[in-house]
Structure formats: structure tokens, C-alpha cells
Amino acid sequence: MKPKHPAKIKTFEQAYQFVLQAKTCLIFGSKCSDLPSLWDVVDLPGRQPGQKGWGRKVEAVWAWKNELPAQFPDEIFYGKLPGGLAALMCLEHLRRVHYPAHHRPVSQCSPLARRAYELIRSEPHTTAELRRALSPSGAVSKSKVDSALVELQVTLNITRSNAPNLKRDTWLPFAEQYPDIGGGE
Incomplete structure (x- = not known):
């Protein structure tokens, strides 16, 4: 309220x-x-x-x-x-x-969100790095990649790194930053 x-x-x-x-x-x-x-x-x-x-x-x-x-x-x-x-x-x-109430497994996310998650799971990525990796030829629009990242945030599969010196949003698996909450899949 x-x-x-x-x-x-x-x-x-x-x-x-x-x-x-x-x-x-x-x-x-x-x-x-x-x-x-x-x-x-x-x-x-x-x-x-x-x-x-x-x-x-x-x-x-x-x-x-x-x-x-x-x-x-x-x-x-x-x-x-x-x-x-x-x-x-x-x-x-x-x-x-x-x-x-809001966590959903990655397996229930869109194919593009699942691809983004696999990249993030292997190592932290900035938004710009993910856009390049998910669409090296530019075939996937910026807005589609951004929507996939929002989907992963809303479903609590990724989160922004809390490292204090980062200048750009850098994404980690949610369970990596909050292991006592997200436990991993």
C-alpha cells in the first residue's frame, strides 16, 4: 500500500x-x-x-x-x-x-531465456555481453534479449551481482548469490 x-x-x-x-x-x-x-x-x-x-x-x-x-x-x-x-x-x-510465490524453474522459461541462463551459469555476464553472445549476427533484437533477462529476473533464476565496484549490470545465477534461498536446480 x-x-x-x-x-x-x-x-x-x-x-x-x-x-x-x-x-x-x-x-x-x-x-x-x-x-x-x-x-x-x-x-x-x-x-x-x-x-x-x-x-x-x-x-x-x-x-x-x-x-x-x-x-x-x-x-x-x-x-x-x-x-x-x-x-x-x-x-x-x-x-x-x-x-x-514467484520462483519458476529455468526449464519453464522461454528458449531464449534458457540460452541466456546457460551462458550466465557458466560465468557472470553483463547485459551487453549477453546481447552479443545470444545474437552474434544481430538476428535477435535487443528487446528480445532484454525481455529474456527480465523473464529470468522475475522467475528468480538470475540476479544482478551485488559486487560494489561494478559499473554495469552483471548477471549471476540467483542461487549463486543467494544459496540459502535459491538452493539451485
Whole structure:
């Protein structure tokens, strides 16, 4: 449920507390969901006229979606919800509620998602590396590869690496990063 009086978050620490309290929150709001969003509660200025870049609010939310799970890997998870909505979630909620309700075996995923998973299972890959490997001739569109990656995230078969120094999304098997939750297949 979206809060009636949303918090006014200005700091990383406040964002951390918000995610733990919400249990699950979207990164950006969506008309398709009643979940609270980090975007809606962050109280930082947007891009000002004449200012370069995105503005402090977008920069903070975009950075925190990666930094929170990187700095608190045993407490916060970043992933995709059904419908492909990006979310942050406390690990206890992931373990007890979300994973049992939403995990599907790779064998039930699309053929392209299964191919992507096999590449990721052999070694971590960035999104760009997967696009090249899955379509060396360019025959498979970028959007189809991206959809396969979303499918694997939603079904909790892959996850973004929490390694703090990564600049690009790097994908791992979910069970490798969360062995106590995903157990492997």
C-alpha cells in the first residue's frame, strides 16, 4: 500500500530504513502497482533549468537501487517483480514470501531465456555481453534479449551481482548469490 503521508527521504540511510520498513518497494512508481516507490518518497530536487545531468533526485534513486543491495547484501535485494517492475525488497520478505510465490524453474522459461541462463551459469555476464553472445549476427533484437533477462529476473533464476565496484549490470545465477534461498536446480 502506498503511504498516505510519504516519508521525505533525503539520505542513503533514510532510503535503507524505508526499504526495510516497506518490505518491498518499487524503484519508480507505477499505475500497475499499489506498492510504495522510492521515487515517490525521495525529497531531493529534480533537474533545474540550465542544469546538466539528471538532477539530484534521479541521480540518488538510480544510485541507491544498486548501492543498497551492494552495501547491505544480507538485508536488501534488487530485482524485478511480475510485470518487469524494478523493486527493492528486504531479504526476509524475499525468503519467506516472494521467492516461494514467484520462483519458476529455468526449464519453464522461454528458449531464449534458457540460452541466456546457460551462458550466465557458466560465468557472470553483463547485459551487453549477453546481447552479443545470444545474437552474434544481430538476428535477435535487443528487446528480445532484454525481455529474456527480465523473464529470468522475475522467475528468480538470475540476479544482478551485488559486487560494489561494478559499473554495469552483471548477471549471476540467483542461487549463486543467494544459496540459502535459491538452493539451485
